[in-house]
Amino acid sequence: MTETPALPALWPAPLADGTVHATVTVPGSxxxxxxxxxxxxxxxxxxxxxxxxxxxxxxxxxxxxxxxxxxxxxxxxxxxxxxxxxxxxxxxxxxxxxxxxxxxxxxxxxxxxxxxxxxxxxxxxxxxxxxxxxxxxxxxxxxxxxxxxxxxxxxxxxxxxxxxxxxxxxxxxxxxxxxxxxxxxxxxxxxxxxxxxxxxxxxxxxxxxxxxxxxxxxxxxxxxxxxxxxxxxxxxxxxxxxxxxxxxxxxxxxVEPDLSNAQPFLAAALITGGTVTIPDWPRRTTQPGDELRRIFTEMGGSCELTDAGLVFTGSGKIHGIDVDLGEVGELTPGIAAVAALADSPSTLRGVAHLRLHETDRLAALTKEINELGGDVTETADGLHIRPRPLHGGVFHTYDDHRMATAGAVIGLAVEGVRIENVATTAKTLPDFPKMWTDMLGEASRVVGA
Incomplete structure (x- = not known):
């Protein structure tokens, strides 16, 4: 494998200064x-x-x-x-x-x-x-x-x-x-x-x-x-x-592109009101990440499958959602990050098993979002998220790749978020920090880098 360049222990998550318009080629599933x-x-x-x-x-x-x-x-x-x-x-x-x-x-x-x-x-x-x-x-x-x-x-x-x-x-x-x-x-x-x-x-x-x-x-x-x-x-x-x-x-x-790993990039379009295209999005797939089309549309975006791939566009508004994620639990961290920035509460259900993943994802999401000023409560089988104005701070990852990308999503809209051990994204998404900054291009700035 190609050696990953050294990354800071606390990676300054880029803040979106404008709408994101990008084509992002996601590695295989x-x-x-x-x-x-x-x-x-x-x-x-x-x-x-x-x-x-x-x-x-x-x-x-x-x-x-x-x-x-x-x-x-x-x-x-x-x-x-x-x-x-x-x-x-x-x-x-x-x-x-x-x-x-x-x-x-x-x-x-x-x-x-x-x-x-x-x-x-x-x-x-x-x-x-x-x-x-x-x-x-x-x-x-x-x-x-x-x-x-x-x-x-x-x-x-x-x-x-x-x-x-x-x-x-x-x-x-x-x-x-x-x-x-x-x-x-x-x-x-x-x-x-x-x-x-x-x-x-x-x-x-x-x-x-x-x-x-x-x-x-x-x-x-x-x-x-x-x-x-x-x-x-x-x-x-x-x-x-x-x-x-x-x-x-x-x-x-x-191998198809990893649709779950497309999540943070689609979230960037949703949060900034921009457009992100994911090439080679399959028209038929068993990947759970395909549910992002439905979930993120319900949260305020729109999408179209074209010859160029999946074209996803944000409306500039993010709505809360009540959703059972039992079949697509790996999407929970990214959805929770978007829900923390929404205009109404969200309830994420059916994911008690996430307590046994790379880390206890329900406890980790609750702690990290709340420490940025959020209002997240664990339920028996998920999370209840009440959006509040968030502030900067350290977002810990617990050696969990999806926690790291969730923190980057929040950092798009919240100044001063720093991701601890962003290098853990190499578990399934090599070169994520570079892909993220390349996607944002001029529509971002890094605070405190």
Whole structure:
């Protein structure tokens, strides 16, 4: 990866001095990139992942797969049959083996998707990561894998660090799991399911299931790779997914732009009454970020899908919103930031599971917005936000990329906001500070830089 230039410990968020008019090319989707890498690594033949996201999370995933024996060759540019150019990674499957150590960092996709993969390796695979990764829920995946025949040593923690004692195969079969805390628990088992001897049948037993779009993404990508998947949406049992055992195809995957990472740039148009265009916005997608079109329109903007991409325009007014974000929880920090600048209160519901993300996002948003003069109250499953005049100050990020971009959004309208550790955005959005200042151009000024 290209080294990121040194950034100040407290990054002065640029203040918008005028309307923003810009075209912003957003890097590839983390969710698609990391799923594509896993499926390519488990395939029966080589494949390509084109326009991948190059970030900390995707680098952790590719490094982990390499440690297990997978070949991943990175090229500066290539072209597929549909003319997609740009960076491309050639993934060459191999017999998975240990001993190996996997650094998950604080990437949920790595810590949850790869233990099932490791059960297919020969030898011990140790998983470790950032201190916060020890606190993130993983017990449901561990217990599910044990039910399916895996041997895992976690000293009874139900969390990282742990060692998967790979036997070169996994029996698979039927397993019950409570995925109320993360849809990644379901996706983790489905992605490796075709390689289990009996496939896998995942039965979700919890009362809620957040981020369903990400499960639909997993299912679509599995089917595109040749897997047979039965789902509730296709007439199957409620909360039950079945993946039949089969070989996976080596595919040529072009990664869509990360629509959730487009959020701060669209917010800039909404807040300043300007226009931002995001090229290559897909007309059909399973990415939860597509909901931004509806949510930000309801909050005062308008959008149009054109040949140039998504064109989003702000009206100069920001309205509060009452919205259930259960399926699109990752959008909550950015929506909360915009809501803090609105002309009426907002209620964000259905996101209790955010307390278990990179940080406790509900507590963090409440504390940081309130310390800038806001009025945010935590509810059982979300936030209630009453807009107030805000003032400058330090906006802490808790090593959470979406907290950092939320602080930058507030800084557009509030003088003197300084973002602590803005470099954490490299988790999924490399070069965010430069992208942000380039977008603003002359329509901004930095106070106290």
């Amino acid at each position: 983390k969710s698609v990139t990391n799923r594509a890498l896993v499926l390519a690594a488990l395939a029966a033949e080589p494949g390509w992942v084109r326009r991948p996201l190059r970030s900390r999370d995707s680098q952790l995933m590719s490094d982990a797969l390499r440690a297990l024996g997978v070949g991943i060759e990175e090229t500066a540019s290539s072209s597929s049959g549909d003319g997609a150019g740009g960076e491309a990674w050639r993934v060459i499957p191999a017999a998975l083996h240990g001993p190996a150590t996997v650094d998950v960092g604080n990437a949920g996709t790595v810590m949850r998707f790869l233990p099932p993969v490791a059960t297919l390796a020969s030898g011990d695979i140790r998983f470790d990561g950032d201190p916060r990764s020890y606190e993130r829920p993983l017990g449901q995946v561990i217990s599910a894998l044990r039910t399916l025949g895996a041997r895992i040593d976690d000293d009874g923690r139900g969390a990282l660090p742990l060692t998967v004692q790979g036997g070169g195969a996994l029996e698979g079969g039927v397993v019950e799991i409570d995925a109320s805390n993360s849809s990644q628990f379901v996706s983790a088992l489905l992605l490796s399911g075709p390689r289990f001897n009996q496939g896998v049948e995942v039965r979700h037993t919890g009362t809620t299931l957040p981020s369903m779009p990400h499960i639909r993404m997993t299912v679509e990508m599995l089917r595109a790779a040749g897997a047979q998947v039965d789902t509730p949406e296709a007439g199957g049992e409620p909360n039950v997914w079945r993946v039949a055992p089969s070989a996976l195809l080596g595919r040529d995957v072009v």
